[in-house]
Amino acid sequence: MKIAVCIKQVPDTWSEKRLSPSDATLDRAAAEGVLNELDEYAIEEALRLKEGHGGEVTVVTMGPERAADTIRKALSMGADAGLHLCDEALHGSDACATSDALARILAGRGFDLVIFGCESTDARMSVIPAMVAERLDWPQATFAAEVQVAAGVLTVRRQTEAGVDTVTANLPAVVSVVEKINEPRYPSFKGIMAAKKKPVETLSLADTGIEAATVGLAAAWSAVTDFAARPPRAQGEIMSDDGDGGRRIADYLVTNRLI
Amino acid sequence: MTPMAGVTDPDLLGDLSGLLTDEQRQFAALVRSYLDDQIRPHLSDWFEAGHLPVREIARGLGSLGVLGMQLSDYGCVGADPISYGVVCTELEAADSGLRSLVSVTGSLAMFALRTYGSQQQRTEWLPALARGEAVGCFGLTEPDAGSDPAAMRTTAHRTPGGDWLLNGRKMWITNGSVADIAIVWARTETGIAGFLVPTGTPGFTAVDIPRKMSLRASITSELILDGVRLPADAVLPDVRGLGSALTCLNEARFGIIFGVMGAARDCLTTALEYAHTRQAFGRPIGSFQLQQRALVEMAAAYTSGVLLAHRLGSLKARQGLRPEQVSLGKFANVSAALGIARQARAILGGSGITLDYPIVRHLLNLESVLTYEGTHDIHTLIVGAALTGERAFT
Numbered sequence: 017m018k019i020a021v022c023i024k025q026v027p028d029t030w031s032e033k034r035l036s037p038s039d040a041t042l043d044r045a046a047a048e049g050v051l052n053e054l055d056e057y058a059i060e061e062a063l064r065l066k067e068g069h070g071g072e073v074t075v076v077t078m079g080p081e082r083a084a085d086t087i088r089k090a091l092s093m094g095a096d097a098g099l100h101l102c103d104e105a106l107h108g109s110d111a112c113a114t115s116d117a118l119a120r121i122l123a124g125r126g127f128d129l130v131i132f133g134c135e136s137t138d139a140r141m142s143v144i145p146a147m148v149a150e151r152l153d154w155p156q157a158t159f160a161a162e163v164q165v166a167a168g169v170l171t172v173r174r175q176t177e178a179g180v181d182t183v184t185a186n187l188p189a190v191v192s193v194v195e196k197i198n199e200p201r202y203p204s205f206k207g208i209m210a211a212k213k214k215p216v217e218t219l220s221l222a223d224t225g226i227e228a229a230t231v232g233l234a235a236a237w238s239a240v241t242d243f244a245a246r247p248p249r250a251q252g253e254i255m256s257d258d259g260d261g262g263r264r265i266a267d268y269l270v271t272n273r274l275i
Numbered sequence: 276m277t278p279m280a281g282v283t284d285p286d287l288l289g290d291l292s293g294l295l296t297d298e299q300r301q302f303a304a305l306v307r308s309y310l311d312d313q314i315r316p317h318l319s320d321w322f323e324a325g326h327l328p329v330r331e332i333a334r335g336l337g338s339l340g341v342l343g344m345q346l347s348d349y350g351c352v353g354a355d356p357i358s359y360g361v362v363c364t365e366l367e368a369a370d371s372g373l374r375s376l377v378s379v380t381g382s383l384a385m386f387a388l389r390t391y392g393s394q395q396q397r398t399e400w401l402p403a404l405a406r407g408e409a410v411g412c413f414g415l416t417e418p419d420a421g422s423d424p425a426a427m428r429t430t431a432h433r434t435p436g437g438d439w440l441l442n443g444r445k446m447w448i449t450n451g452s453v454a455d456i457a458i459v460w461a462r463t464e465t466g467i468a469g470f471l472v473p474t475g476t477p478g479f480t481a482v483d484i485p486r487k488m489s490l491r492a493s494i495t496s497e498l499i500l501d502g503v504r505l506p507a508d509a510v511l512p513d514v515r516g517l518g519s520a521l522t523c524l525n526e527a528r529f530g531i532i533f534g535v536m537g538a539a540r541d542c543l544t545t546a547l548e549y550a551h552t553r554q555a556f557g558r559p560i561g562s563f564q565l566q567q568r569a570l571v572e573m574a575a576a577y578t579s580g581v582l583l584a585h586r587l588g589s590l591k592a593r594q595g596l597r598p599e600q601v602s603l604g605k606f607a608n609v610s611a612a613l614g615i616a617r618q619a620r621a622i623l624g625g626s627g628i629t630l631d632y633p634i635v636r637h638l639l640n641l642e643s644v645l646t647y648e649g650t651h652d653i654h655t656l657i658v659g660a661a662l663t664g665e666r667a668f669t
Contacts, residue, residue, distance in 0.1 A: 092301070202309055205340030205352045208301045 017071035017165065019062045020099075020127045022118060022148070023055040023090055025083040026138040033138070039233055040240035041108045042138060044080065051086045054133025056093075056200035057193050061163055062131050063094045064198065069165060072096040074127075078106060078117055084216065091211035092203035098216035105221050108233025111139075115147030117231060120224050123152060129170065132192040134159050145192035155185035158192040283547045285540055289578040294585050299358050306365040309339060310373075318370050319630035321492040327372055329410060329453045329494055333380065337407025341366075341377055343385035345526075349401035351385075357588035360533030364584075368537030371640035372493030374530065378648075379449040380404060382526035384411025387458045387469060391511040391519055396471050400456060412454035414445035414498050415520050421446075422653050424460070425517055429500060431461035431468060431510075439510065441470065441478075441503040447647065451496025452481040458511070459500065460520050469511035469519060478503040489643040492636075525601045528648045529591060532604035533584045535612035535644060536577065538637040542612075542619035543573050545632055549623050560622070569618045576611040583607055599661035602654040609651065613641045 027033050031047035062073045075090040077083050078101040087098035101121055109117070122130055130152075132145040142158075149156030157163075157172035161180075164171045165187070172183045172191060203211075221228055229235060255264050269275045279287060286292055292300060313335060321327055336342055340352045341362055347353040359381075367374040385404050388397055388411075403409035420426040429443025441461055451457070457472045457479070472479060480499040487495060513519075550561030550570060560566050587604045590596055616638040620627035627634045645651050653668075660666045 088301075202339055203301075203305055204338065205302055205305070205344060205354060205358075208298060208305065209352070212298070 017065060017069045017128045018126050019065060019071060019073045020076050020122055020125070020130045021055070021058045021062045021073060021090065021095065022076045022122075022130060022132045022144070023059065023086055024052045024077060024133075024136045024138075025049040025079050025086040026052045026136055029053065029137055035240075035243055039108060040243055041233060049082055049085065051089050052133055052136045052138075054135060054137070054193070054195060055090075056133075057195050057197055058131040058133045059090050059093055059095060060198045060200040061191075061193055062129075063201070065129070065163070065165060071128075074099055074125075076118065076121065077101070078109075078114060078121075080107075084218075087216055088211050089203065091214045091216075092207040093201060094207060095214075097214060100216060100218045101220075101224065102218055103221040103228075105228040105232050108236060109231045110236035110238065111141055111143050111147060112237055113231040113235055115144050115151055117224065117226055118144070119148050119151035120226060121219060122148070128187045129165070130154075130188070130190045131163075132190070134192040134194050142192070145190055149190035152188075152190065155189045156191075157183045157185055157189060160191050160193045161196045163191055163193065163197070281551060283544055283551065285543045285547065285574055285577050286581075288574055289581070291578065291581050294581075295357070295361065299355075299361055302354070302358050303361040303365050305339060306341065306362050307368075309335065310365060310369045314369055314373065318492060318633070319636065322370070322372075322636050323491070323630055325487065325491045327376070327492045327494055329376060329450060330407075332373070332376065333407035333410050335407070336377065337405060340405075341381070342407055343381040343389070343401065343405045345381065346385060346389045346401075346405075349389070349397055350405040351389075351401065355588075356529065356591040357585065359530065360584055360588045363530040363534035364537035364540070366537065367534035368541040370492050370636065371534070371538060371644055372490050374534040374537070375449050375490060375493050378527045378530045378534075379413055380407075380411050382530055383413035383523050384454075384456065384458050386526050387413065387511065387519075387523050388471070390522070391469055391513040392471065393508065393512050395508070396511070400471070403455075409455040410450055410453050412448050412450040412457045412496075412498075413523065414448050414451075414457050414459040415524075416445060416447050418444055418446045418497075422650055424520065425467075427460065427462055427467070429459070429461040431463045431470060433464070434504075437507045439470065439505045439507070441472070441500045441505065443500050445498040445500070447484070448481070448496045448498050450494055451498050452483050453494055454481070457498060459498070460517075467514075467517045467520070469514040470505060470509050471511060472500075472503060472505060472509065476503050476505065489639040491639075521598075524648055525596070525598060528601045528605045529587070529596065531644060531648055532587060532601070532608050535608050535641065536580045536584055538641060539573075539577050539580065539612040539615040542616045542634050542637050543570075543577055545634055546570065546573065546619040546622045549626070549632075553624075566622060569622055573615045573618050576615055580608045580611045597661075599657050602649065602657040602661075605649065606651065606654040606658060609641065609645050613638070613645060616641055 027047035028050045034043045034046050036043045066073050073095040074097045075087050075095045076099045135142040145158050146156050159174045160172040161175050162173040168187050170185045170189045174181045343351040344354045345359040363374050404411050415424055417427050432440045454474050459470045459472045478501045481496040484495045550566055553560045620634045620638055626632050656667045
């Protein structure tokens, strides 16, 4: 089975995120870039499917040059090859352009399954897996908590507010996974050493046939017209307990719809 | 260049991560993230309880490739000395007990088997030790023979049938009571020999040493060998007297030279954060001259210690280290780390003595590191002899 895992480099979860004053996009250079945490679950699931069914795992990313570190990390966990779409013209691309670009580099490579983490910790839109599936015209099974493949059929269990859905689809298909699905493995020293020798193909826009005018900030369907730094945190409300403290705290929580 | 302002990562001052290759940096980052996720949250509790889940940790570290990483073949990674060093730094930045676990497994037990063991001994034990599925320990020191191991009283006698009979006691043995095998050094008719002793052999007992106030997140035992009968092939065939045991110690000491700089880094990082946030007289305490001097002294000692460790690491990779070079490193860096820990403890005031911060744990641990794997005094005299040509002890 040929599996692709789409991954993204995001600013370190704990870092202070900033927008660039020049174009209102995320200032990626200002914080350390790390592999999006949910993508680790996608990689783990792909590796488990490979271990069960044979085949190979290719990690795919679209991002600046340093996003290659993210591919390297996935390779050190055990993925077999990397595919990196890297072009200045892609800077500022929205979900429509990103899904188009990803679908184009995924198509025609013989993948049976494309796995995503269900969201990135920077954009948090969760739409890319569905958009890529639509563009490829493949079935989509998103927010999977369990993935099985047998005889060319994918079975996915997804937890919803109403219960547990069991969804089946024919391969090739697109899946996005939630963090309940598995416990991602750590890389190993041997994995780190082996990763240096694994093939990584780097593509520019020209290699994909995507026109520069259709991607990037200028082609985005929405624009950030203005932004301001978050105001400093205001002083909290201090309640003194005159015997009704519990009730007042409960009222506060209800008023703020926290309970 | 813009001046630095308000850092809490002491490596930035000397751009110390620039000393590393990408691969070394990735090894260190992997170990750091494993420790942050799995180990660090429990350390102060383990230290307080005097406990360490050695087997669980060995399996975890084994799966990363940490155990015996500097050895080649038999499931080991075959990493360069500086890679091993920076991994020791990360381990000891968590706790000296973890670095001790790895030193004893990789540099003592596994190194002894790899260097002096028979093919069968290596094949049977090295892969399991590397995976952390088996745990090893190393018995050289005795209750009455520490700095002078030649005075050891443990004996191994050959029986007429060709078996060996071991009798004696070994003291301060890390991992002793949890180990599957012990590498035991004993006096024979023909000199000092090394033995592979499965700890389940009748006559072998390990008793944990209670009431330790240092290395509490580490198992330390006394081994009692009371007529332990071993087959002829339990001896490590390539051992050539006491020098072979001391060669193993030099491997472990090398890890300490890097390791203690991890403890120092953690103390310095904690002190820097504290100096930024703790207020006195309406200002952060880091704005006072005396606190700044302490922080600068700590940063200077830390940066020098890391540079010395790297120099020794690259010498080891290129041509190997002479014993006095290893002694120089342990002498200088353990002192430096202890000094840094003491200064950090003072900067934190009362907080410096609680387990809510890592300082007092490191400080107490380093008191053990000062005298194990060769006491500070012995290392002083080894370097002294190298400088003057005069041996102060024989």
